[in-house]
Amino acid sequence: MDKKYTIKDIAKMAGVSKGTVDRVLHNRGKVSPAALEKINEVLNVIDYEPNLIARNLKNTKIYRICVFLPDPEIDPYWRPCVNGIQEAILEFKAYGVIIETYYFNPESKKSFLKTHETIIAQSPDAVLLAPLFHKETVEIIKQYDELGIMVNTFNNQVESSSIKSFVGQDLHKSGRVAASLMNLILSKGQIAIIHIDESLKNAVHMQEKEKGFRNYFDEKKLSEFSLTTLKLKYSNIETKFSAFIEENPDLSGIFITTSKAYQIASILSSAKNKKIALIGYDLIEKNVNFLNQGLVHFLIHQNQKRQAYLGVSTLVDHFLFRKEIPETILLPIDIINVENASFYS
Amino acid sequence: MDKKYTIKDIAKMAGVSKGTVDRVLHNRGKVSPAALEKINEVLNVIDYEPNLIARNLKNTKIYRICVFLPDPEIDPYWRPCVNGIQEAILEFKAYGVIIETYYFNPESKKSFLKTHETIIAQSPDAVLLAPLFHKETVEIIKQYDELGIMVNTFNNQVESSSIKSFVGQDLHKSGRVAASLMNLILSKGQIAIIHIDESLKNAVHMQEKEKGFRNYFDEKKLSEFSLTTLKLKYSNIETKFSAFIEENPDLSGIFITTSKAYQIASILSSAKNKKIALIGYDLIEKNVNFLNQGLVHFLIHQNQKRQAYLGVSTLVDHFLFRKEIPETILLPIDIINVENASFYS
DNA sequence: ACAAAAAATGTGCTCGAACACACTAAAAAA
DNA sequence: TTTTTTAGTGTGTTCGAGCACATTTTTTGT
Structure with a gap:
């Protein structure tokens, strides 16, 4: 009843050879109607699931996946991504998957394109891409597509028909979450929306x-608040x-749209x-420090x-x-305060 | 450089047979010091990782895991668990892992023990257990231990030396998270802590x-609040x-320590x-409905x-x-309000 | 009716780890 | 010296899917 059926089992039950079963299962080659029917009868009765282990064993191909993201030395925002990739590297090493990271300077389109060239030269099977520069991104995705390289994006969303998948967060909604929390802390007054970013390439994001x-x-018609952007x-x-x-x-x-809340908190604390x-x-550590000090009330976890x-992993x-x-994986918008922060790092 | 080395590769490099390499890798059988040294030399140079796929292929053993939890028909709290288990069933079916769920009546120790007997009769390789009744749990864990059945617990924590692992949440901390949110919404007044539960077996939990x-x-010396338990x-x-x-x-x-917030919200709304x-x-759906109506301010997600x-999966x-x-996996204490709820279901 | 082509089916090898078993050589016991 | 033991090593098979190739059966053409 619990038995795992194999192709050999099916062949025996249907009175044919495993080759014929294989042809039916994969819909390839010629099979007589008689054999087809016999095998289908067996398949209808039992619950055949191919053994993924055996299937992959034969596949000695080494898959190469290149991850293409900004240099975390230049923008520490990307540091956690490297950790996530490191985890994936270890987990999938044993399956013959090679994952390599390539950094570019988030300030420089030239660096972006140059890194792209390096990746192309590796002829990977797939690329995971943090698409900072819109026009250039569409361009390189077209190139990958022509070379038959699968493209997946994360963090930044880019509209392109060649993109297979996106992993990220709903930024609009995350702004709303921040607003709802602000509305809980305050009952009136002036609120500043502050954009701080080194590269300013995250303009769309912010x-x-x-x-x-x-x-x-x-939407809530909260007229007792006034909002200013800085x-x-x-x-x-x-x-x-x-x-x-x-x-x-x-x-x-104050609502800070990037991970630089600590800079504002630091000025406020000294003042x-x-x-x-x-x-x-x-x-990030500096933000959590200010969260613990009570200077930052909430952080929204983007879970890079x-x-x-x-x-x-997809x-x-x-x-x-x-x-x-x-097509899209939208990660939850985690609300963090001083009490639950420790569980997220 | 990127090459995946096999035992055969190592054997060739060390000038021995794959059998000897196997003996060195698994530390079994007799190996001459000379051969040992040659093989270790090779192993030090290259980065050998056994192919997990091949290793598992040989292992035709079917693993049986029994999940032992309260009947979700009696207490709907457990419904999401069934979904999580269903996901695991589908994912691991292809690897020859059979996962079966067994329900007991959370009101009845007798039912708990009877279900336990049923599980024992299945002679599973491991049991995942929601330990509701403390004394009985310790008893049955001892039995599993003697039979060499591995035990993992979730949701409820039980102290026992035979327990290998626990997956759950830090309940004390989750109470603190709720308090911190309450303190944000209110600046003073009376707060009720309400325990609602059908089975009352979750007393420790609450x-x-x-x-x-x-x-x-x-801790915060918030004397402008008064707390009452109901x-x-x-x-x-x-x-x-x-x-x-x-x-x-x-x-x-009001802080409701169980998933029955909707019952309070319903009374408040009609009143x-x-x-x-x-x-x-x-x-749960009813809670989220009241969250959307604005009657419930926050929900804490226990992610059953x-x-x-x-x-x-562990x-x-x-x-x-x-x-x-x-040993322990503590899930984050997710803070949910009306704005981010949709991402968690 | 016979050869040739086409259709249908079966056989056998591969992947890598694991392990049983067979075998050699040297040491110990007879 | 011969036999037995044991240390040390190599060989060969297994797992299940996948696929190339060989083989058999049927159909088509002359």
């Missing part, structure tokens, strides 16, 4: 979050933000400023590690186990 | 959550709770009561589905891939 954030307040660059954070605080004494909440509600992104891991599942690659 | 909840308020049984919820509301007009928050902050557990899935990983079973 804007999407802002839209979601504003959308929540608009863009900061690495070089001018301290001066520009201090000036902003000065000009807006009623500021009661011994009155309580301002702070909501940011990502469980899992994004990268899933990006790779590809591996496809190659090794012929699983279908889901 | 108490642990209450302890964590109270611990938060104690125990409700299925039969008397409506009357007893209505009376409680009447007696406590200042009640401003057209003034805003009372509600925090409960579990993303994942608990059950991980409970099974066992499978152990049998199939000889992975070590982690």
